[in-house]
Amino acid sequence: MSTAYLNGDYKPLDDCQVSVLDRGFIFGDAVYELIPFYVQNAFRLEAHLKRLKRSLAEIGINNPHTDEQWQTIVERLIAQQDEANGSVYIQVTRGVARRDHAFPTDTSATVFVMLAAWPAAIEGALDKGLSVVTADDIRWNRCDVKSTSLLANVLMKQKALESDAHEAIMIREGKVLEGSATNTFIVYQGAILTAPKDHLILPGITRDVVVELIQALGLPFIEQAASLQQLQQADEVWLTSSTKECLAVTEVDGQPVADGRPGPLWRQVYDAFQLQK
Ligand SMILES: Cc1ncc(COP(=O)(O)O)c(C=O)c1O
Structure with missing residues (x-):
């Protein structure tokens, strides 16, 4: 105990x-x-x-x-x-x-x-990547406050699990914001996009670490929410959180992300993250 x-x-x-x-x-x-x-x-x-x-x-x-x-x-x-x-x-x-x-x-x-x-490692997370579903963001407008009122997030996560996915990515007005308990990075046409730290997302500490690493590695970075279409056509998708660290997503709504394997930019950032710990 x-x-x-x-x-x-x-x-x-x-x-x-x-x-x-x-x-x-x-x-x-x-x-x-x-x-x-x-x-x-x-x-x-x-x-x-x-x-x-x-x-x-x-x-x-x-x-x-x-x-x-x-x-x-x-x-x-x-x-x-x-x-x-x-x-x-x-x-x-x-x-x-x-x-x-x-x-x-x-x-x-x-x-x-x-x-x-520490949560048990998700089987195959590093080699095969994770799967996600998209869902309408039904949360309130102060997602920047780390409130325990997490009912919408709980419902989203359950929706993901019932669809045999690991996480739900929330979409508001066509924009990809974040997961039910993770921030989201999208690699689209070579540039890495993530939603800005405004009232629509939780300002993740792991997100900040990953942004620092992207900048230190000199990778192209745009702090802008990707569109749902960019998510569907992404080269890579990553999720970040304190317990997931930075993991690649290889399936969105049942469709493979690019060739369906964790991508090279994710690998660079993942390896750099391991040196931070
Ligand atoms: C909605 C949401 N976004 C992002 C995150 C990731 O934040 P952090 O990297 O600080 O764990 C969390 C973590 O709980 C979260 O609940």
């Missing part, structure tokens, strides 16, 4: 309990972060904490901890387990209050942090 952190206390995960009146439970009134660690070192911790602070500010929850306090919690939990690689999940809710949409004035945030095992 791994140790978790709840409102100032470190205790076994099974002993962590929050009220049913917690606004995270009642309204999904909460934000979260997921920070991977490699060889017991939190990866891009500063960037994850910056995004957490921004998510909190955007929904009007006071940040309950300083960066140093967050770092202590994250590092202490990592140190209390034996796995080399894994992730730390942080959730901050607006706290416990009588059910009312209006923000309560007399409650403090609920802070919950737990560890998660």
